[in-house]
Amino acid sequence: TVSPPVYDYIVVGGGTAGLTVASRLTEDKDVTVAVLEAGFNAEGLQEVFVPGLIGTGISFTTLNWAYATVPQTHLNGRTLTVNAGKALGGSTIINSMIFPRAEKEQYDAWGQLNNDSTWTWSALLPFFKNSELFTPPNAFQTAAGARFLASVHGFAGRVKVGFPNFFFAQSALWRRAAEGLGIPASPDLANGDPHAVGIAPNSLDAANNTRCSAACAYYTPFEGRPNLVVITNATVSRILWASGSSKGELTASGVEYLVNNQTLTASVSKEVILSAGTIGSPKVLELSGVGNSTILKAAGVTPVLDLPTVGENFADHVHSWANAFTTNNVLTKDALLLNTTFAAEQLALWFKNRTGLYSAAPRSLSIVAPSDVFTPSQLNTLIAQAEANLTHFAAEFSNGNPALAKGIAAQHNIALSLYKQNKELPLEINAEPGYSGPTAFAARPARNYTAINSVLYAPLSRGRTHIVSADPRAAPAVDPAYWAHPLDVAAQVGGIKLARKMLVAPPLDSIYAGEFEPGADKKTDADIEAWLRGVVASDNHEVGSLSMMPQSLGGVVDTSLKVYGTANVRVADASIIPFPVSAHLSSTVYMIGERAADIIRGGKV
Numbered sequence: 001t002v003s004p005p006v007y008d009y010i011v012v013g014g015g016t017a018g019l020t021v022a023s024r025l026t027e028d029k030d031v032t033v034a035v036l037e038a039g040f041n042a043e044g045l046q047e048v049f050v051p052g053l054i055g056t057g058i059s060f061t062t063l064n065w066a067y068a069t070v071p072q073t074h075l076n077g078r079t080l081t082v083n084a085g086k087a088l089g090g091s092t093i094i095n096s097m098i099f100p101r102a103e104k105e106q107y108d109a110w111g112q113l114n115n116d117s118t119w120t121w122s123a124l125l126p127f128f129k130n131s132e133l134f135t136p137p138n139a140f141q142t143a144a145g146a147r148f149l150a151s152v153h154g155f156a157g158r159v160k161v162g163f164p165n166f167f168f169a170q171s172a173l174w175r176r177a178a179e180g181l182g183i184p185a186s187p188d189l190a191n192g193d194p195h196a197v198g199i200a201p202n203s204l205d206a207a208n209n210t211r212c213s214a215a216c217a218y219y220t221p222f223e224g225r226p227n228l229v230v231i232t233n234a235t236v237s238r239i240l241w242a243s244g245s246s247k248g249e250l251t252a253s254g255v256e257y258l259v260n261n262q263t264l265t266a267s268v269s270k271e272v273i274l275s276a277g278t279i280g281s282p283k284v285l286e287l288s289g290v291g292n293s294t295i296l297k298a299a300g301v302t303p304v305l306d307l308p309t310v311g312e313n314f315a316d317h318v319h320s321w322a323n324a325f326t327t328n329n330v331l332t333k334d335a336l337l338l339n340t341t342f343a344a345e346q347l348a349l350w351f352k353n354r355t356g357l358y359s360a361a362p363r364s365l366s367i368v369a370p371s372d373v374f375t376p377s378q379l380n381t382l383i384a385q386a387e388a389n390l391t392h393f394a395a396e397f398s399n400g401n402p403a404l405a406k407g408i409a410a411q412h413n414i415a416l417s418l419y420k421q422n423k424e425l426p427l428e429i430n431a432e433p434g435y436s437g438p439t440a441f442a443a444r445p446a447r448n449y450t451a452i453n454s455v456l457y458a459p460l461s462r463g464r465t466h467i468v469s470a471d472p473r474a475a476p477a478v479d480p481a482y483w484a485h486p487l488d489v490a491a492q493v494g495g496i497k498l499a500r501k502m503l504v505a506p507p508l509d510s511i512y513a514g515e516f517e518p519g520a521d522k523k524t525d526a527d528i529e530a531w532l533r534g535v536v537a538s539d540n541h542e543v544g545s546l547s548m549m550p551q552s553l554g555g556v557v558d559t560s561l562k563v564y565g566t567a568n569v570r571v572a573d574a575s576i577i578p579f580p581v582s583a584h585l586s587s588t589v590y591m592i593g594e595r596a597a598d599i600i601r602g603g604k605v
């Protein structure tokens, strides 16, 4: 028999954080790293590299895990889909490339929960910068409204960040409407103070207007490194433990993985780093016997280490919309669907000189504060109710684990305190220059639209994800428990009301031709709420399932990202985020990858 290859580090999942860690560790040419990625290298597909082709082709089929949730109790028993990229580069292969950051107080909450000042905004900003290669807006982009503050960006990192080459007129009208409603104009949506409205930077290479995924940033330029081995189409089924190690700290000796139907193994001399995402990483840990013993036994897995909060503390952002018909004189991206000749011309234009509608990954956005969504008395009532029911919800969300109940209570206390200071930003409201909503193309009027996406960003609800089978090919049971907390429901209803106000506020009202959805018959808050229960979707920003918190608060990893009870297994991906942040996640996940590599290299244990 041939003995399996031995690497210093094995990274499970070649996604956003996984490639970041692998790339940084292999800067030391004496260190060997293997990355095992379930998907393939999709960088050459036009639906990946052309910004305006987001979501087309095989993006949401082959390149997507498309995890199904269990029926959602608070959403009419619906089963929703949580999308997650399945390719080298992970979710950054199929994401919308919007690249802002959350408010500093939310990152500070991570430090507060862990009593560790190295996990706070000011300590983490250097790692955000390390990941970024920012291109300031050119004269055209500046004239269109793009703004930036040099002090918060990185100019020598890896992820190319810049602005698109096309801006829709209705986005500018919307920004002015939002400002008219009291939302401040943003000097930079990545400055840690995003209660504002502006044009979001994108994870794109401004020089040639192509998507810059984690593969583009952290792999392609370095793929020749002899010490970096990337194995694609390789699905990790479990971590292998050194014999006898379960008596003390568990020590990983390697991993087992599947290529087609063949089972292979690779050995590790230093560490295994789990970077399979918020749903993928707890699945691998549970398949390896680490988790809640009752859940593992029910799935047919022999427990090795009882760590009952693996897969718990799961939170996701929740997507909703209001949209209106737009006067015919306005060019919206609906034109690409309504007129295939025009679409072909626009795509040819993109290939010719990187301009036109396909050069836009369009999103002007605002992150709004409680005061934008609620009246003061409404807010006071909601906070008082949440405080009165804090223990009840902490217990309900913690799946019977007393330590995690404390952890969730601590998170709710921080969130409610920030709500009181108008600092917990409950919603992203963004303008989509064309239809966005729950109705399929064939089923809606063939018109031009303006859509306002309203996304619940600071959920108090917490759910879970767990395996139900010992078969690594079986999907886990994902229960985000959407809308399980009444403050989440109230914020999302408030978001639709604010979006409706924006649609008819000057100067956006100049192109308004009547509301389509929710629709004129949805008049009261109760009407809106009932409609939303039937349509809201995942925003694909799932976090928290292997959260970084003290064990006394139900955490799974410590502040060096090491799994409690193991000697050499770390986690680097969105699953470690203990407290949801009000932002699109990729910039934050790259930061986590940079920080993880720094911890590993610095030997902090």
Ligand SMILES: Cc1cc2nc3c(=O)[nH]c(=O)nc-3n(C[C@H](O)[C@H](O)[C@H](O)COP(=O)(O)OP(=O)(O)OC[C@H]3O[C@@H](n4cnc5c(N)ncnc54)[C@H](O)[C@@H]3O)c2cc1C
Residues within 6 Å of the ligand: 012, 013, 014, 015, 016, 017, 018, 036, 037, 038, 039, 083, 084, 085, 086, 087, 088, 089, 090, 091, 092, 094, 095, 096, 097, 098, 099, 100, 234, 235, 236, 237, 275, 276, 277, 278, 280, 281, 284, 539, 540, 541, 542, 572, 573, 574, 575, 584, 585, 586, 587, 589
């Ligand atoms: C449709 C969509 C739109 C989004 N839009 C935006 C946006 O506009 N801006 C933004 O900032 N964020 C956006 N996000 C969110 C953001 O992209 C993700 O939160 C982030 O990329 C997650 O990084 P990660 O490292 O945790 O996981 P991922 O990047 O998903 O990486 C996990 C990797 O592990 C692999 N994997 C899983 N299981 C296994 C296994 N058993 N063996 C081997 N490999 C495995 C996966 O295939 C994947 O490559 C979006 C996400 C989606 C899905």
